Amino acid sequence: MSVTLAPFVRIAGGSASVDLVVDGARCGGCLAKIENGLQALPEVTQARMNLTTSRLHLVWNGPADAADLFARKLEEMGFRAAPYIQNDSDQRDAQASRMLLMAMAAAAFGLMNVMMLSIAVWSGGADMAASTRTLLHWVSAAIALPIAAYAGRPFFLSAWQALRVRTTNMDVPISLAILLACGLSLYETWHGHVHTYFDAALMLIFLLLIGRFLDARLRARTGMAARQLAALQVTDAKRLRTDGQVETLPATQVRPGDQLIVARGERIPADGIILSGNAQIDAALVTGETALQALRVGDIVYSGTINRSDAITVSVLKASSDSFLADITAMVEAGQQTQARYVRLADRAARAYVPVVHSLALLTLVGWLIAGGTPRTAILNAIAVLIITCPCALGLAVPAVQVTAVGRLFSRGILVRSGDALERLATISHVVFDKTGTLTRGQITPDVTAIDHDDLARIGTLARQSSHPLSEALHIYAADLDVAKITEVEGEGLMGEVDGQSVRLGQTSFVGAGDQIDTGLWARIGDQAPVHIPVSDRTRPEARTVVRDLSDMGLSVRMLTGDAPDTAAQIAQELGIEMVEARVKPAQKLAHISALQDKGRSVLMVGDGINDAPALSHANASAALASGTEISRSASDIVLQGDTLAGLPFAFRVARSARARVRENFGLAIGYNMLAVPLAVFGHVTPLVAALAMSASSLIVTLNALRLRREGAYEGPAHPGQTYVSPARTGKCAA
Amino acid sequence: MNSLLWLIPIALVLGLTALATFVWALRSGQFDDPDGDAERMLSDDDFPLT
Numbered sequence: 001m002s003v004t005l006a007p008f009v010r011i012a013g014g015s016a017s018v019d020l021v022v023d024g025a026r027c028g029g030c031l032a033k034i035e036n037g038l039q040a041l042p043e044v045t046q047a048r049m050n051l052t053t054s055r056l057h058l059v060w061n062g063p064a065d066a067a068d069l070f071a072r073k074l075e076e077m078g079f080r081a082a083p084y085i086q087n088d089s090d091q092r093d094a095q096a097s098r099m100l101l102m103a104m105a106a107a108a109f110g111l112m113n114v115m116m117l118s119i120a121v122w123s124g125g126a127d128m129a130a131s132t133r134t135l136l137h138w139v140s141a142a143i144a145l146p147i148a149a150y151a152g153r154p155f156f157l158s159a160w161q162a163l164r165v166r167t168t169n170m171d172v173p174i175s176l177a178i179l180l181a182c183g184l185s186l187y188e189t190w191h192g193h194v195h196t197y198f199d200a201a202l203m204l205i206f207l208l209l210i211g212r213f214l215d216a217r218l219r220a221r222t223g224m225a226a227r228q229l230a231a232l233q234v235t236d237a238k239r240l241r242t243d244g245q246v247e248t249l250p251a252t253q254v255r256p257g258d259q260l261i262v263a264r265g266e267r268i269p270a271d272g273i274i275l276s277g278n279a280q281i282d283a284a285l286v287t288g289e290t291a292l293q294a295l296r297v298g299d300i301v302y303s304g305t306i307n308r309s310d311a312i313t314v315s316v317l318k319a320s321s322d323s324f325l326a327d328i329t330a331m332v333e334a335g336q337q338t339q340a341r342y343v344r345l346a347d348r349a350a351r352a353y354v355p356v357v358h359s360l361a362l363l364t365l366v367g368w369l370i371a372g373g374t375p376r377t378a379i380l381n382a383i384a385v386l387i388i389t390c391p392c393a394l395g396l397a398v399p400a401v402q403v404t405a406v407g408r409l410f411s412r413g414i415l416v417r418s419g420d421a422l423e424r425l426a427t428i429s430h431v432v433f434d435k436t437g438t439l440t441r442g443q444i445t446p447d448v449t450a451i452d453h454d455d456l457a458r459i460g461t462l463a464r465q466s467s468h469p470l471s472e473a474l475h476i477y478a479a480d481l482d483v484a485k486i487t488e489v490e491g492e493g494l495m496g497e498v499d500g501q502s503v504r505l506g507q508t509s510f511v512g513a514g515d516q517i518d519t520g521l522w523a524r525i526g527d528q529a530p531v532h533i534p535v536s537d538r539t540r541p542e543a544r545t546v547v548r549d550l551s552d553m554g555l556s557v558r559m560l561t562g563d564a565p566d567t568a569a570q571i572a573q574e575l576g577i578e579m580v581e582a583r584v585k586p587a588q589k590l591a592h593i594s595a596l597q598d599k600g601r602s603v604l605m606v607g608d609g610i611n612d613a614p615a616l617s618h619a620n621a622s623a624a625l626a627s628g629t630e631i632s633r634s635a636s637d638i639v640l641q642g643d644t645l646a647g648l649p650f651a652f653r654v655a656r657s658a659r660a661r662v663r664e665n666f667g668l669a670i671g672y673n674m675l676a677v678p679l680a681v682f683g684h685v686t687p688l689v690a691a692l693a694m695s696a697s698s699l700i701v702t703l704n705a706l707r708l709r710r711e712g713a714y715e716g717p718a719h720p721g722q723t724y725v726s727p728a729r730t731g732k733c734a735a
Numbered sequence: 736m737n738s739l740l741w742l743i744p745i746a747l748v749l750g751l752t753a754l755a756t757f758v759w760a761l762r763s764g765q766f767d768d769p770d771g772d773a774e775r776m777l778s779d780d781d782f783p784l785t
Contacts, residue, residue, distance in 0.1 A: 028774025051771030101761055109754040113747060132739070139743055 005067035008083035015045060017059040018067050019084040022074065025054055030079070037077055038070060055084055093220035100213045103151040107206040110147030111199065114140045118199045130192055137189040137196050144198035145182060151205050152178050154212055170350040170395065173357050177386040178204060184383050195380075200387050200694070207396065207698045214399040215419070218406055222417050237269040238262075240313065258316045262307045270303050270316045277312035280468065281305050284436045284609065292470070304610045304629065309468070331590065331614035344420045345662055346398040361385045364681045377683065384680040388693060389673055396698050397665035400705035405658040408708060413641040414651050415626075421637030424621040425651065426659035427602045431550050432593060432619070434607035435561035435571055437628065438645070439547075440537040444473045446521065447534045455531070457481065458498040459523045462505055466494050470521050470535065471505070493522075501526045536567060539574055542646045547575050549649040555604075560584045560592055562611055589615035606648070608632050623648060654708070661708055665701045672697040 009018045025034060031049050034056065038047035043066065046059040056074075060066060074081045117136045121128065155178065159171035178201050185196035237251045240259040251269035254260065259275065262268050268281075279295045283305045292308055295301060301314060361382045368378035402419035409416055416422055433439050448456055460477025465486045471494065486496040493506015504511045504524045511524040521533040547557050558579040561568045568582035581592065589605075593615050596603050605612065605619035608628025616622035616635040624636035627643045640647050676693050679685050760766065 028777055031771060031774055032778045049771065050768040051774060052768045098761065101766070102758065105754055105757045105761075109750050113750050116746060117743075135739075143747070 005071055005083055006064045009064040009067050011064065015059055015061050016064055016066070017057065018070075020056045020058065020071070020074075020081040021084045022049065022054055022056050023080040023082075025049060025051065025079055033077060034074065034079065038073065041070075041073070044070070056081070093216070097213065097216045097220055100154065100209060100216055103154065104206065104209045104213060106147050107151040107202055107209055110143050110151070111202040111206050113143050114199045114202055118196075133194070134189065134192045137185075137198075140196060140198045141186055141189050144202055145186070148178060148182055148201055148205060151202075151209065155205070155208065168354050170346070170354065173354055173386065173389075174204070174208060174395075177201075177383070180383045181387055184380065197383070197387065203694055204387065207694065210698075211395040211399045214396075214403045218399065218403050218419055221410075222406065222415065254316055256316050256318055260314045260316060261311055262314055263311045264307060264309065266307055268301050268303055268305050268307060268314065270314075271318045272301055272314035272316045274299050274301060275313040275315050278309060279307055279312045280309040282308045331586070331617070344398070345423055345659075345666075346395075349666060357386065357389045360389065360677065360681070367681070368683070373683075381680065381683045381685075384683075384685045385677060388676045388680045388685060396701050397669060397705075398662055400702050401658050401661045401665065401708060404705050404708040405654050405661075409647075409651055409654055412647055412650060414647040415639040415641065416651075417637050417639070421621060422655050422658055423662075424602075424637065425604065425655035428555065428604040428621055428652075430556045430558065430596055430601050430603045432558045432560055432589075432596075432603055432605050432615070433547075433577070434589075434605075434609060434612045434615075435559055435563055435568060436537060437608040438606055438612075438625065439543045439559065439575060440539050440571060444470060444535050445538045446470075446473050447536060448474075448477065451523075451531055451533070455523075455525050455528075458501065458503050458525060459505060459533075461498050462486075462494060462496050462503045465496060468494070473535065474505075474521075474533075536570070537563075539571060540645060542644055544575050546645045546648055547577060550652070551576075553649065553652060555652075560589050560615070586611045586614050590618050593619050606645070623651070658708060661705055665704055668700055668704065669697060 005018060005020075009016050022034065025031060028051075031051055034049050035047050038044050038056075038058065041060075043062045044058065044060045046057070048057045049055075050057070058067075058070060060070075071081045117140050121133055121136055124133065152175070155171045155174045158169065159175040162169040162172060181197040181201040181204075185198050185201070188194075188196050236248050237254050237258075238246050238248055238261045239254070240261055241247055246261060254270045260269065260272065274295055274297050276297060278297075279299075279301065281293045281295055281301060283293060283302070300317070301307075301312075364385045365378050365382040368381055369375065373381075398419070402422055405422055406416045406419070451459070456477050457479035458481065460474050461479055461481045461483055463471040463474035464478040465483060466472075466488055481499040482497075484497045486494070488494045489506070489510065493504060493510035495502065495504040495506075495510075497503070502525075506522065508522055508530075511522040511530045521535060522530050523533060524530040550557050556579070557577050558581075559568065559572050559575075559577045560581050562584055563582060565582035568580050572578070572580040581588075584592070589612065593603050593605060597620070602620040605615045605622045606624070607613075607616055607622075608625045610629050610631055612624075613629075613631045613635045616624060616632055621638070622636040623638040623640060624632045625643060625645070626633065626639050626641040633639050638651060672693065676685070
């Protein structure tokens, strides 16, 4: 993290303030630690941490530069901090959920008072004087009409928008029912009749608003968490100015022709040509290839790759908006459009439900007229049908389940970006893994089993003289030996005298191995024959269990990788994956997934690299590791935190039981309608019955959703001898 | 009957007071950080919203 915070500091009235996104603060302990730690600094006047949004508001007296000092202080405490950039959609989400809360409060107030009056009318019955009853109805109307107009806006607006483009959605019958119920009740009140529906209209609004609010909160929460992850990975570039000074600027502001300095271990911010320095480029996240590429002056480096050698200077060829990364981004966006075509379960239900409700109401109206009822009775019963079939339970069924499920996953460090991602996850039949960085750690491990112990000590001791990543992998074998005459030939290898013997370490030609295989590392001690040290990537410890669990769930597991076939086959065998394809380019990964989809299969893609991003966005559902690249995370539905895949089977279990709960809820709602609708059609529904039936069905649906909280709570290890450790419990909390 | 003329307005005023209190609480940011507030009250030296 080398972003300077000064540009984000606001100065007002002699004191400076900044908003930071803090990563890793999850409990009361962290909160107290951060606030107390920062307030202990003399210049800080206010430090307030918001645990819900992971944002820290800091106010201090002093220069803007001090912000960097606070960020360092936070880092010492074990929390990473990044500037929080006020986002339009954040604002809109907050505004929307605040408006829904206000509407809910107003509806609740109106509902309570109207119900109180209604109870008086019901219990008064025939004993009540007609004038008293009419007075109570007028009071109800005075409360209910303005409240319905205010609190019903979310539904009216959405219904109007749908009608304007000549479609219908769930909000059309809802709005119709509210308007008709209020209109009819007003008419009945005017003529002094017995029944009004004000309470039913308000209850409808209140219960549906709960569903809307849960939905809005879910979206706000997941969206925020995703943006925070992105904020923590702001990439910046170091530009060489004409006067020789180096300035830091956001990677997006790099222009063609700029000269950039890329230090060891840094990501290359834009496509460019190497001007100076011999580079060892790690393209694992871009191509999936684990071996480093040796590049020289004049070669092209691509954005997103990492420089593993000493600092190089790069002349930028293309601005970041039309680089290799931008091509990938275009593919990702195309994929996200196909994903957006997925129809949520609730919408599909609504599509079938809305015409049925309308026809039923119409049939009731016509039926009563044919049977010889007065027009008033016919209309009354038709409206009763509209109200009682109103999708209260349906409107609550999905959001209540999804909020519970997403919250459950959240507590285990699994971030789900939207409710429909959960629905899509439940339908998956095939899981496709990327190799490098996903199933493996993306770190180099040398295989030294074939080397004599003493020789290994010599090689290790020599390797310690170099900071090359391949050498670094051998550092652990170093012994306390005399080293002399060290020479490092850039891009070739390293030689020197260890313990009185000459040792060479490096490429085939450098150690004199001639035309032997050109992978891994070669070493030669004295006049002995050169020895080959194969290097490989080590699999994640939990990968085998995860693959087995997914297979046990009836999923077909595959692996696609950009790496060499030998390496891929070896890893696949180790993990028990049967279907493997190696040397796959981003577009080919995409084609593989499309081919599966054409056969009617539903695919989950799991990856972490830039090369996975197009496949991630085209798959039916996708998961990325939080440690992966930003683009892969933003293309994914699920982000696994804590750098472990262990949460994946759990996410599947929760998604599947969420789908089961949603279906049960639909079943309950339909069952309730089958009971209540005939009563309404034949004119037996009083406002009391309608209100009771509606609230009872909503309550049942909500309680059913809460059962999800227990999902996975008491489950033992998936396989004897193997224990899952949830990311939330692995000491992620720094307190 | 006369009692109704008193009781209904009283009930309405009480309800409106509750609604106004809620709106005030919402506006003054008391629902901004439910997670933090739940934890904050357990710490020994909490910093109430000033």
